[in-house]
């Protein structure tokens with residue numbers, strides 16, 4: 001069943017924080033991001049307040065240019081913010097030095113992008129453990145085995161990327177994002193380059209990593225079918241959060257998107 005609750009019922013503000021005592025995995029408070037100046041000035045995010053719960057799979061949707069990637073990049077410490085606040089757990093990103101930000105991203109966050117970004121000369125396993133090798137950290141063997149088997153790569157660990165299909169390469173990228181057991185995995189259109197069957201496999205894997213491994217995932221997508229794998233969908237329009245759905249289905253997401261269409265907001 002689809003639950004529809006007005007967005008305001010969920011929205012936390014600085015004055016009225018949510019009752020939960022455990023901090024959210026990530027939280028933005030009155031986050032504003034402005035690009036450019038004068039005639040080229042664009043307000044990509046306009047005072048966005050949102051939080052992403054631990055162990056939850058959240059999809060971010062909205063028309064082209066609505067600020068989805070900007071929100072993800074600002075929350076993942078990949079882009080600076082103009083005003084407001086971003087926290088990963090209890091760490092405020094604003095004010096961290098570059099080196100501290102790099103460390104936080106490396107130690108606490110995982111990333112999956114549309115391009116798989118694998119190193120062609122390394123095997124699947126070497127690609128998966130590369131970020132930890134660079135950081136000089138030993139992977140937790142039991143966790144790594146669990147990730148590799150959840151992602152269904154056990155028989156292909158010695159293959160190089162060129163010997164793997166696109167879907168398998170993206171599974172390697174997913175396993176790489178999860179290998180260090182990050183607090184949050186951020187995905188920017190992770191299935192954008194895949195056919196629908198491979199995309200469904202990756203999404204099924206992401207879903208399982210939330211259900212079975214307790215992972216927290218935040219994923220930007222244009223695709224209502226992809227969004228339906230999430231626990232929650234947050235809708236952006238013109239740099240603001242305008243709606244949200246819990247337990248989405250592809251149909252309920254599509255329905256919401258049509259409403260934006262009716263208001264002339266989609267691309």
Ligand SMILES: Nc1ncnc2c1ncn2[C@@H]1O[C@H](COP(=O)(O)OP(=O)(O)OP(=O)(O)O)[C@@H](O)[C@H]1O
Pocket residue numbers: 035036042043044062063064065066067068069070071
């Ligand atoms: N580096 C930048 N410099 C200037 N403007 C930017 C920059 N990045 C994004 N913008 C602008 O900010 C707004 C939000 O962009 P963003 O990429 O976050 O949207 P999006 O919802 O992810 O779009 P899409 O679905 O097309 O990827 C757009 O108007 C965009 O043109």
